Amino acid sequence: xxxxxxxxGPNIEAAVERAxxxxxxxxxxxxxxxxxxxxxxxxxxxxxxxxxxxxxxxFSETVNQCFLLGYQSLIIVLLTSLFTGMVFSLExxxxxxxxxxxxxxxxxxxxxxxRELGPMLTAVVVAGRVCAAIAAELGSMVVTExxxxxxxxxxxxxxxxxxxxxxxxxxxxxxxxVFADVIGVMGGQWIAHAQAHxxxxxxxxxxRQTIGFEDVVxxxxxxxxxxxxxxxxxxxxxxxxxxxxAGVGKSxxxxxxxxxxxxxxxxxxxxxxxxxxx
Amino acid sequence: MAxxxxxxxxxxxxxxxxxVLKKCSLDVVEGAITCIIGMSGAGKSTILRxxxxxRKPDVGHVYVRGHDICHMRESELIEMRTKIGFxxxxxxxxxxxxxxxNISLPLREHTSLSEDEIREIVVHTLDSVGLAHTYDNMPSxxxxxxxxxxxxxxxxxxxxxxxxxxxPTTGLDPIVTHLLTDTIKxxxxxLSATAVVISHDLQSIYMMADYVxxxxxxxxxxxxxxxxxxxxxxxIVQQFLQGSEVGPIPL
Ligand SMILES: Nc1ncnc2c1ncn2[C@@H]1O[C@H](COP(=O)(O)OP(=O)(O)OP(=O)(O)O)[C@@H](O)[C@H]1O
Ligand SMILES: [Mg+2]
Numbered sequence: 001x002x003x004x005x006x007x008x009g010p011n012i013e014a015a016v017e018r019a020x021x022x023x024x025x026x027x028x029x030x031x032x033x034x035x036x037x038x039x040x041x042x043x044x045x046x047x048x049x050x051x052x053x054x055x056x057x058x059f060s061e062t063v064n065q066c067f068l069l070g071y072q073s074l075i076i077v078l079l080t081s082l083f084t085g086m087v088f089s090l091e092x093x094x095x096x097x098x099x100x101x102x103x104x105x106x107x108x109x110x111x112x113x114x115r116e117l118g119p120m121l122t123a124v125v126v127a128g129r130v131c132a133a134i135a136a137e138l139g140s141m142v143v144t145e146x147x148x149x150x151x152x153x154x155x156x157x158x159x160x161x162x163x164x165x166x167x168x169x170x171x172x173x174x175x176x177x178v179f180a181d182v183i184g185v186m187g188g189q190w191i192a193h194a195q196a197h198x199x200x201x202x203x204x205x206x207x208r209q210t211i212g213f214e215d216v217v218x219x220x221x222x223x224x225x226x227x228x229x230x231x232x233x234x235x236x237x238x239x240x241x242x243x244x245x246a247g248v249g250k251s252x253x254x255x256x257x258x259x260x261x262x263x264x265x266x267x268x269x270x271x272x273x274x275x276x277x278x
Numbered sequence: 279m280a281x282x283x284x285x286x287x288x289x290x291x292x293x294x295x296x297x298v299l300k301k302c303s304l305d306v307v308e309g310a311i312t313c314i315i316g317m318s319g320a321g322k323s324t325i326l327r328x329x330x331x332x333r334k335p336d337v338g339h340v341y342v343r344g345h346d347i348c349h350m351r352e353s354e355l356i357e358m359r360t361k362i363g364f365x366x367x368x369x370x371x372x373x374x375x376x377x378x379x380n381i382s383l384p385l386r387e388h389t390s391l392s393e394d395e396i397r398e399i400v401v402h403t404l405d406s407v408g409l410a411h412t413y414d415n416m417p418s419x420x421x422x423x424x425x426x427x428x429x430x431x432x433x434x435x436x437x438x439x440x441x442x443x444x445x446p447t448t449g450l451d452p453i454v455t456h457l458l459t460d461t462i463k464x465x466x467x468x469l470s471a472t473a474v475v476i477s478h479d480l481q482s483i484y485m486m487a488d489y490v491x492x493x494x495x496x497x498x499x500x501x502x503x504x505x506x507x508x509x510x511x512x513x514i515v516q517q518f519l520q521g522s523e524v525g526p527i528p529l
């Protein structure tokens with residue numbers, strides 16, 4: 001018994017040491033692949049930017065993508081922002097009236113909508129739909145050799161596939177955000193009226209006093225950045241797909257997860273700098 | 279000595295741990311039809327990818343028209359590929375476009391021809407592979423053999439002077455096989471285009487090949503004219519050509 005425990009002692013220590021070294025190596029690999037990923041996405045973005053800069057743009061395909069990626073997201077964006085505006089108003093209006101701040105409700109609702117909720121919700125909703133679609137489409141093109149076929153015809157996948165998607169999102173996401181802003185505020189206005197008897201005029205004048213044109217522009221600037229992120233992450237995941245149909249599935253889910261996380265992080269960073277958090 | 283348009287020079291290439299090509303060398307003679315034969319999984323398609331610059335070797339060099347693809351920038355590779363046709367093993371048509379658009383694409387992108395002229399060329403090319411009626415079909419509406427022929431048409435529509443065919447006749451009926459074999463020969467005669475053809479169909483290889491290269495365990499073990507390869511003393515080559523189960527090739 002004692003002999004065994006003696007011989008086990010150093011083994012356990014060695015095992016613990018191996019495990020912790022293994023864990024460290026694992027962390028190292030993760031950190032490494034994180035930077036590799038960021039590097040890859042950035043390189044793709046650089047190449048896309050260069051293509052746009054040289055005006056090597058496929059206009060008809062870009063318009064087509066505007067329709068596919070942008071217009072077809074309109075309904076889902078309108079619905080999510082309408083109900084978000086409404087619930088926000090529901091939570092704040094009644095309380096505000098109770099404490100005598102009823103005249104601020106319009107400001108609060110539109111302020112949060114235009115600066116934060118509008119751009120971010122729209123981006124998240126579009127990411128769920130579009131980032132997945134881009135990753136799945138490009139991923140299945142990789143596994144069926146269509147990307148290699150494109151290259152063999154002397155066509156660059158970045159110019160042919162990535163740039164039209166990126167441009168269309170840079171145009172359509174801000175547009176969708178405008179719709180989201182408007183419908184969110186309108187939903188809030190309606191609920192404030194129905195639940196807390198705040199008149200439409202009071203709501204609007206409070207909104208007008210609180211938010212300026214600058215807030216709208218900054219919100220839209222965020223959407224442009226989100227649009228770029230959605231297109232680049234989806235394309236990168238798609239183009240780096242390996243291993244058949246299962247690989248396409250994996251790329252698609254990771255594209256959405258990574259994209260949404262990046263949107264949240266970038267939203268914070270941009271708000272910090274745009275709205276002077278420091 | 280005939281001109282060499284493309285050359286693999288001591289190329290080694292692996293996927294992960296699996297070494298596919300080991301110090302493999304091959305000359306592709308200009309204006310000739312070179313057929314590559316070898317067991318499934320031997321690395322034949324990989325050689326075509328190297329010649330088109332879609333893969334780069336781990337070790338060694340690949341020269342196309344005297345330029346080393348390892349030292350070419352992406353833009354130079356793109357330029358080079360516009361002059362090389364590639365018919366993929368599984369066709370690889372773009373499934374978001376019609377067959378007609380698939381085949382028009384290289385003409386639309388790289389020439390200043392009018393839409394009418396492009397249509398005329400495309401219809402003619404499709405006709406030459408017996409697919410004129412599929413112009414407006416989507417690739418998903420075609421059978422495997424039809425897809426293969428459409429891929430063939432896309433590879434040759436720009437009249438490239440080097441065409442890489444990956445198993446152009448595998449899975450096709452004997453009549454269409456004959457048609458495509460003839461097309462490859464005709465392109466060589468009319469345009470003095472060079473062809474590299476991967477094929478398992480010995481009959482059509484004997485019909486068209488100027489040179490045959492046999493790939494085995496990552497290297498070219500036999501190279502020569504059809505007669506030379508047929509007369510090869512190498513037991514591996516003999517076993518392969520006879521399709522015998524007994525011999526030095528491990529199954
Ligand atoms: N993308 C890849 N990732 C990993 N391994 C690969 C990849 N492509 C090819 N291989 C491996 O490389 C080897 C050679 O593949 P290749 O496609 O060149 O064979 P082939 O000679 O064309 O075979 P076939 O006659 O069946 O088409 C195969 O064993 C294959 O498993
Ligand atoms: Mg193959």
